[in-house]
Amino acid sequence: MNALVTGATSGIGLSVAQGLLALGHNVFATGRNSGRLGQFREEAKGMAGTLHTLACDLERPEEVERLIKASTDALSHKIDLLVNNAGIATFGEIEETTLEEFERLMAVNLRAPFLLSRATLPIMKKQGDGLIVNISSVAGLEAWAGSSLYSMTKFALRGLTGSLLAEGAPSGVKAVAICPGYVATPLVSGAPVPESEMIQPEDILKTILYLRDLSPAAVPGDIVLKRLGGL
Numbered sequence: 017m018n019a020l021v022t023g024a025t026s027g028i029g030l031s032v033a034q035g036l037l038a039l040g041h042n043v044f045a046t047g048r049n050s051g052r053l054g055q056f057r058e059e060a061k062g063m064a065g066t067l068h069t070l071a072c073d074l075e076r077p078e079e080v081e082r083l084i085k086a087s088t089d090a091l092s093h094k095i096d097l098l099v100n101n102a103g104i105a106t107f108g109e110i111e112e113t114t115l116e117e118f119e120r121l122m123a124v125n126l127r128a129p130f131l132l133s134r135a136t137l138p139i140m141k142k143q144g145d146g147l148i149v150n151i152s153s154v155a156g157l158e159a160w161a162g163s164s165l166y167s168m169t170k171f172a173l174r175g176l177t178g179s180l181l182a183e184g185a186p187s188g189v190k191a192v193a194i195c196p197g198y199v200a201t202p203l204v205s206g207a208p209v210p211e212s213e214m215i216q217p218e219d220i221l222k223t224i225l226y227l228r229d230l231s232p233a234a235v236p237g238d239i240v241l242k243r244l245g246g247l
């Protein structure tokens with residue numbers, strides 16, 4: 017299987033990319049941190065699959081275009097799995113929210129998945145097979161005080177997923193949003209929940225593998241992955 021994983025330098029994306037590689041899949045991994053990507057290339061030398069990497073900033077649309085070109089070339093225009101995982105979070109009351117923060121979250125959490133999905137969907141349609149996984153959040157199902165920007169992007173990502181599924185289904189292409197609660201990654205290092213009580217990044221890998229293993233006609237709606245006993 018050929019997979020493109022964004023946000024693969026940390027947390028969930030790194031775990032997903034490492035897991036897919038260990039299983040012998042070809043992975044195109046991206047993030048901004050070129051040092052971490054270099055380290056990943058070293059680690060991947062002993063792994064079963066082939067790793068391609070590109071450092072790029074998804075905040076910039078021209079960088080996303082560069083990523084699309086590099087990944088489709090490296091994967092020979094065959095993409096079986098796209099994981100739109102890269103994401104950032106800011107929290108604060110609406111009155112204190114700046115336009116810069118708004119634009120940054122929209123660019124990384126929403127525009128980049130849109131551009132990558134727009135480029136990948138026709139490839140998958142032509143193949144007659146493919147899976148797009150968008151990492152939303154429980155904050156994409158419910159909004160709280162102080163979560164406006166993050167929730168707006170994660171709700172909208174579910175909207176994108178719905179249209180991708182509707183447009184991809186006649187050609188055998190699936191799209192699913194995964195909506196986790198707290199996952200033990202650097203993103204939530206300040207959360208009021210001990211790491212040991214959080215969902216583990218490997219749980220997202222397992223969920224993606226479950227999705228890939230379903231028969232062609234089976235597709236779940238959004239997958240809400242709750243933490244036992246809370247969000």
Ligand SMILES: NC(=O)c1ccc[n+]([C@@H]2O[C@H](COP(=O)([O-])OP(=O)(O)OC[C@H]3O[C@@H](n4cnc5c(N)ncnc54)[C@H](OP(=O)(O)O)[C@@H]3O)[C@@H](O)[C@H]2O)c1
Pocket residue numbers: 022023024025026027028029046047048049050072073074075101102103104105124151152153154195196197198199200201202203204
């Ligand atoms: N952890 C949770 O509790 C939780 C819960 C629900 C949903 N999620 C979602 O899960 C996804 C992954 O989060 P995580 O918890 O694994 O966070 P993380 O450990 O902070 O990783 C975030 C990843 O996104 C990449 N990224 C951020 N800004 C980028 C940019 N401008 N351009 C390119 N890449 C960028 C980072 O790469 P660089 O640093 O190399 O740029 C990093 O690889 C996010 O969409 C997040 O909203 C997380």
